[in-house]
Amino acid sequence: MKRQVILAAGIALAATTLHADVTAPGDVVADDYGDIMESLTGEPGDAERGREIMVTRGLGNCIACHQVTALEDEQFHGEVGPSLDGVGDRWEEAALRGIVVNAKNVFPESVMPAFYRVDGFIRPGDGYTGGPATEIMPILDAQQVEDVVAYLMTLTE
Amino acid sequence: MASFRKQKLWGAVFAAGAVAATGVVWADIGENRSLIVNGEIEMIVEAPAPEHVEGLSTIYSGWVFRSPETQMMQADDFDNPAMLDVDTARETFETAMGTEGQSCASCHDTPESLSTVRATYPQWDEEHGEVQTVEMQITECMTERMGAEAYGYDSAEMRRMSALISAVGRGEVVNVAIDGPAQSTWEQGQEIYYTRYGQLELSCANCHEQNYGNLIRADHLSQGQVNGFPTYRLRNSGLVSIHNRFRGCIRDTRGETFAVGSPEFVALELYVASRGNGLTVEGPAVRN
Numbered sequence: 001m002k003r004q005v006i007l008a009a010g011i012a013l014a015a016t017t018l019h020a021d022v023t024a025p026g027d028v029v030a031d032d033y034g035d036i037m038e039s040l041t042g043e044p045g046d047a048e049r050g051r052e053i054m055v056t057r058g059l060g061n062c063i064a065c066h067q068v069t070a071l072e073d074e075q076f077h078g079e080v081g082p083s084l085d086g087v088g089d090r091w092e093e094a095a096l097r098g099i100v101v102n103a104k105n106v107f108p109e110s111v112m113p114a115f116y117r118v119d120g121f122i123r124p125g126d127g128y129t130g131g132p133a134t135e136i137m138p139i140l141d142a143q144q145v146e147d148v149v150a151y152l153m154t155l156t157e
Numbered sequence: 158m159a160s161f162r163k164q165k166l167w168g169a170v171f172a173a174g175a176v177a178a179t180g181v182v183w184a185d186i187g188e189n190r191s192l193i194v195n196g197e198i199e200m201i202v203e204a205p206a207p208e209h210v211e212g213l214s215t216i217y218s219g220w221v222f223r224s225p226e227t228q229m230m231q232a233d234d235f236d237n238p239a240m241l242d243v244d245t246a247r248e249t250f251e252t253a254m255g256t257e258g259q260s261c262a263s264c265h266d267t268p269e270s271l272s273t274v275r276a277t278y279p280q281w282d283e284e285h286g287e288v289q290t291v292e293m294q295i296t297e298c299m300t301e302r303m304g305a306e307a308y309g310y311d312s313a314e315m316r317r318m319s320a321l322i323s324a325v326g327r328g329e330v331v332n333v334a335i336d337g338p339a340q341s342t343w344e345q346g347q348e349i350y351y352t353r354y355g356q357l358e359l360s361c362a363n364c365h366e367q368n369y370g371n372l373i374r375a376d377h378l379s380q381g382q383v384n385g386f387p388t389y390r391l392r393n394s395g396l397v398s399i400h401n402r403f404r405g406c407i408r409d410t411r412g413e414t415f416a417v418g419s420p421e422f423v424a425l426e427l428y429v430a431s432r433g434n435g436l437t438v439e440g441p442a443v444r445n
Contacts (some may be wrong), residue, residue: 039438044308057374064374076389078380080364102359113357124356130408136356154241 022142027117034098034105040116040142045150049065053140053148060115060140060148070155080111086157097149100140115148173414186215186370187221192439195234198328204435212366218436219379219388219444222370227391231443239320239389239441241394246321249314250418255305261298268325275326275438279427281339288342288427291319292398292418310418316396320387323440331438333431345430349421361429363419364406382433383426385442396441399426 021042030036039045053060055074063071065080087096098105103112116138124133140148202218210216212396220228234240250261250268265271274291282289282297289297292310295318299305308315333344350361364373365381372378387396400417403425407414415421 028426067265076372076375078373080368080373110361111359113359121356122352123354123407125408125410125412125414128408128411130404130414132413133356139356156232157268 013017023137025116028101028116030098030101030105034102035092035094036101037098039095039146040097040101043143043146044110045143045146045148046139047147047150049144049150050055050147050149053144055153059144062148065112066147068155077120084152084155086155088153088156091152093149093153096152097145100152113139116142164247181436186217187223189225189228191219192218192220192228192232192431194232194327194439197298199437200328201330201435201437207431207434210432211360213298213432214437216382216433216436217369217380218433218434218439218442219382219385220439220442222377223380223443223445227443227445231439232377237389237441238394238445239387239443240324240397242317243321243324246317249318251320255299255303257302257304262280264298264302268321268345271322272325273329275323275440276331277333278328279339279423279430280334281337283338288339288423290423290426291322293423295322298415311395311398311401312393316387316398319398320396320441323387323438326438327440329438331430331433331436333427336425339427342424343431344429345421346424346426349425350428353410354407355410357410357412359410380432380435381429383429384433385438385439385444387440388442388444391445399429 023038023040025113028036028040029038051071054062054068055071057064062068062084063074065076065078067079067083067085069083069085072078095106099107099112101115101116103110104114118136118138120121121133121136124136125131127132159273165201194203200220202221204216206213206216210410215314220231230236230238247268250265253260253263261268274294279288279290281287282294292315295315296307297311302305303429308318353360353363353441356393361381364378369378369380386399386402388402389395390397398417400419400422403422404414404417415425
């Protein structure tokens, strides 16, 4: 029993150490334009994982609202947001990170949800159950945000 | 860096322009604008927006956003699966319930005598000092006049009876009162309509006013009109009430919903119904 506890503590400590560089949602610093210069994890984003997050309904589901020509083998691209073709040319990485984290810092009236924020919501729910939230997790974790940003940077024309 | 800022500014202008243009230029609203049910009930599926709806110039029934196959199902009662529920409710209408030994027909004669109800509800109820939905009115009849046990607000029996009230009102022009004693409830509903709920921070207006006609993933966004309720939803294979639909929308914002039958949803129903003043009652409509 004692050994288990020590082991658990050890794992927890290791996990903390591993994520020491992760910026928590409340600690993210955006500039006046909404840009976020610093990586949220210090780890480079993985564009291939970012692509999966973009098209997966339970994760980013970015194509619910945006069209992306490079993802046209995936069905049902939405029309609510602008096309993302060429965003890697039009925006710098810090700006894309800022938009994914909280688009309203850049476009105050945007319909786009904030993917890395945990407070300031009206009647937040417990996932998609319709019940009240107990603990609010960001829609994407820090590395997933970096992965999406890495994928977006590949969308050049 | 300066040119980057300029690009960013253009991005912002473009995004703002896109929002303004949505629903006017880009909206894909379906070309079929004529619905005559059973060859005799002429529906108004497109009308000028009422003055109190500042965000829209034209209002459209949800029918115009649906596929031709779904549209056809509503055009003939033999093809509309909800008419089975309506037939069942017609029998119930004649059946005595509760301690007073009365049926709906004891007071109301025929369902057709209630043909103007759906078009004017929710409505202020002087006796109870509140805005009542059709479901609340049915509950009042059952518990206060018939001595019967109330149906659950969203029960199958209630949805059927509500569908009957809609069915006999089909073709009536929606004309919900928003002033007088109902005004404060209407204002509460308007506030709810424009509040961005849940972790996705979406208001009713974000989808159904700013983006109707657009696709959100595979869903074709309508204006969220309620003139076709209760609606037969093909994906549910059954009748869906207005409040159940509201609950589904707020749940999908990753939000905590209000309860079916709650004062908040009654207020929202009054407000949303009033956004359809000028369309015709279509319930039970058929939707995907």
